[in-house]
Amino acid sequence: MRPSPITAPPADAEARKAVRPVVCYPTDTLPRPDLAAYRALRDGLRRVGTVVVPPRDAATWTVPAGHFFRIASVEGPQVGDLNLFNAGDLKERLYTGKTRALNGTHVGLGDQLFSSFPYLRPIATITHDTLDWYGFDAFGGSVHDVIGTRCDPYTHNLLSDGGQYHHCCHSNLTRALAAATGLPPAEAEAHVHDVLNVFMCTGFSRDTGQYFMKASPVRPGDYLEFFAEVDLLGCLSACPGGDCSSEHSSDTARCHPLLVEIYEPAGRPEGWAPPAVNGYDRSHGL
Template sequence: MAYDPIKDATSGGPMSLNLQWYKDLLKSKNSWKLVKTDYVKPNSGIAVDVPAGHTIRITQAEGPQINDVNFFSANFKNDGIRYDLGYTFNIEGMLLTKFARAWSNLPALRPIATVIDDNIDESKVPENTWPIWTGGHCSGEVNQSTGVTGHHSCHSNFMEAARSRGLDESVAAFNNINIFQPMGIVTRRHPGGGMTQGIAGQPSVSVKGEFVEFYAEIDLLVLVAHCPYGDQSSGITDAVYYTNTIEVFDTGVTPQDGPDWEEWRPEWLKVMEKYEKHGEPDIRPGFFKDAL
């Protein structure tokens, strides 16, 4: 039987999901207090502050409209903590259903936002897809590949949101979470030969009033970009756009502590300096302490 490191890491250790805790949090929803309302309008991007213990709810206020969402520590300029697609994909999977968590980059490696609620009608979602998923976004360059130049993109909309907080394009370039667009994985034959797997999107099946809500595990700066493909039922020049509503709620519930990782880098550095000074051993020991 093959060893599954992800299952091992998330089964009772510091990365495991306390499902009952989140279910209890959701049961308290009637007591949550609305503290802010905003809107993400066509061909734009906005930045929203979401303190720890609050939620951000994004609602289809008018009709089906894809949004791209990214999470950063409110102190990102100093601590560098942000959503990481790779770790989220490995731990939670590509499709994020209720109680799935968005994980941060190293060295924090902790949940920073959790899908706490949605009212998605699963019966309308195409088979083997889900409308909350880890991925990327369109850009001016991607749009040019379809023959469209000079049009707003998710990337430029993220740039607008970042710019409003004194951040630059490097922030907009990070991968993100996509909502209100069913996505799955398909197997295709590669032009060079052999088989490959990739994403396959479907037009949005969202309806007016549908929402996705994330719980902030830490103080967050959330960037929300309006997708210029609308519901992706047509190309970018024919898309129909709708405004989405952004609401922030105070749950009154303090988040759980993140994993308490033991710092290993100083010990590792001592080992590297020893090897550089005295030369490599024939076989490196597995544990740093055994090399010192």
């Protein structure tokens, strides 16, 4: 807990607090996907691949640009930590901070996931979400957040007085990426990044501003569906916290597998083309 304030508030403190907020990134000029064009292809999808992500472990898959993929709950409530990369260039990867700034703390139907600098372009579009009914609850919680960093063995070590745990999502993603790319684990780890917490129900407490989690509302059969804007390498960890109702980074929570399905459409969305790399000239004023 933060200590009580030691600075006396100024006479106009309430007026200062009452200043209305301004959205940091107005998105009126941001190109938006034609969601109807994407969804028009959904009835004709042909499944071309499946990957099972074991509990407390991770797995990888590739998706060609113009294909769809789904992350599905199959046996019980389970959250997943998702990393996405350009399949041909690991340096281009999901940038959750900018995705959050442009969409909000949680993502859903019609939102796009943006890649890291200097590329900064949409790499995936969410085309279906069977949890879109949840919205925001009375605690300020919602699903599919881009605010959490992923459970990791370093924070676990810090908070557990030296504990060693190897099935945190960070370690799971590291092992899976190393296996998929042939990189040594230390090099693979450097590419693992902040995640999209699929199915996880999270928010910030109103009194302390702390990041919280609560039981995921996901049910078997629920899924989150994406359209690959570029060739993608996906890496997903089935979190050792299970539905994250009580804890993570442990072997005590009940965990379940997750299923990834890759689908090929009969065509491409009308007018669609893979997005170009960001147009900034990278001169930085020099």
